[in-house]
Amino acid sequence: MGNDRAYSARSLCHGVLVPLSAELGFHIGVTGREPLNNQPYFRMTHLGDQTPVHSMSAVAFAYMLDLVGELQQMDSEEQARAALRAFISVRRGYQPRYLTSSGAISVRPETLASVIFTFVQDDSESGRRAQAAVAGLMDAAVGSARVESGRINDPSRDSPGDVCIRSEPQPEVWEKAFEVRDKPVSSSDVQVFGQKCVSMGVREVALVMLSTQQPMLDTIRLDDWAHGLGIGLTLFYGWESIVGQALFWSGLPKPEAAVQAVRHITDRLIAIEASTAGVEQWIAATRDVRAEEE
Numbered sequence: 096m097g098n099d100r101a102y103s104a105r106s107l108c109h110g111v112l113v114p115l116s117a118e119l120g121f122h123i124g125v126t127g128r129e130p131l132n133n134q135p136y137f138r139m140t141h142l143g144d145q146t147p148v149h150s151m152s153a154v155a156f157a158y159m160l161d162l163v164g165e166l167q168q169m170d171s172e173e174q175a176r177a178a179l180r181a182f183i184s185v186r187r188g189y190q191p192r193y194l195t196s197s198g199a200i201s202v203r204p205e206t207l208a209s210v211i212f213t214f215v216q217d218d219s220e221s222g223r224r225a226q227a228a229v230a231g232l233m234d235a236a237v238g239s240a241r242v243e244s245g246r247i248n249d250p251s252r253d254s255p256g257d258v259c260i261r262s263e264p265q266p267e268v269w270e271k272a273f274e275v276r277d278k279p280v281s282s283s284d285v286q287v288f289g290q291k292c293v294s295m296g297v298r299e300v301a302l303v304m305l306s307t308q309q310p311m312l313d314t315i316r317l318d319d320w321a322h323g324l325g326i327g328l329t330l331f332y333g334w335e336s337i338v339g340q341a342l343f344w345s346g347l348p349k350p351e352a353a354v355q356a357v358r359h360i361t362d363r364l365i366a367i368e369a370s371t372a373g374v375e376q377w378i379a380a381t382r383d384v385r386a387e388e389e
Contacts, residue, residue, distance in 0.1 A: 100167075104142070105131045121186040200357045202381045204342050204349040207356065208334040210380055215305065215334075217376070219277050222257075223369045226275045228334075229303055230258045230367075231360030232341035233273070235352050239359060241266075246367055255295040256288070271299040280304045282312050285328070286320060293324050301329040303337055357381045 108130050116123045123130065135156075139146045142163065148156045169175050202210055215224045230244035243259045256272030263270075272295075274288045285302055292300045300321070309332060321328035331337040338356075345352035364374050 101141070104136075105129070116186075119183060119187075120190050121183050122189040123186065124189075200354045200381050202353055202357050204353045207342070207353050208338040211338065211360075212334045214377055214380055215277065216307075218373065220369055220373055222275065222277060223367045224364070224373060225277045225303075225305055226257050227363035227367050227369060228360050229273055229275050229337065230363040231358075232338060232356050233258055233260060234359035234363070235347075235356035236341040236344045237263075239362075241270075244363060244367065255292045255297050256300075259297075269295060269297045271301065272297045273301045273303055275303045275305070277305040279306045279308050279310065280312070282317060285312065285317055285330070289321060289324065289326060289328065293326060298325070299327045299329070301331060303331045305333060309333075 109128055112123060113128050113130065135146045135148050135152075143160060166175070166178060169178070211228045215228065219225060226244060230242055233242045237260055241261045241263060243254050243261065244257065245254060254272070255269055257275040258273040259269050260271040262268040269292075272292050276284070280302055288302065289300050311332075312330060314330065317328060317330070331340075341356065342349045342352045345355070347355060361374065361377060364377060
């Protein structure tokens, strides 16, 4: 473009800003290794090329352009460093910081489902709590190394479901895919998800249906449909069924598996960027206060 001050913002973010934000503990406003993959940036040839911006983002985008304009006026390294230090200092205040509990976990296998139910019903956080809980249960069942669970509405996610399990002998192959829904699911919802899984080579498909208003689906018809595609279909109604299956298939005795599931769910809540209040609520609901008092 004939501008000797031009640079690749995508490369700077991926190679410098994102790694340093993790190392130094400041929040850049988005997560993931490619923050400029999202609209409108992935369409741009250069900043200010008149790429359309959504009306809801226009004010923030214009403000950002003004800030870049101010930075362009700086003529010394000292000024640039001062601006960077100020940015890091301010954004550190926006970095989520989660508390951990020193108390023993008090949840038992027979109460884990009800604890999760209450936690998710209190505030779904746009599905984050339910997805984190299912991912944590699968961590307890098969090991976290095999479980993938992306952020909510992540446009760069290339896995077939909200929570997926990789094949142990072939990690590049998806073995199972779970769709987690806390709203009523219809038979057509099941079929749409199943078709997506088929297109991505997944042979075992599961819907975790958590709404208290969930109707019973026509299992016989859906099983016939799944058989025609050559896939296995499992429908989980509520938390009792999936918690029971996860704890049963864990390599640990159920009491130990329940404790591990609680810990994994905590980790998944943090990874999915649940609220700090949500993480603290989960820890409070599952810790043994008596152990802390002794």
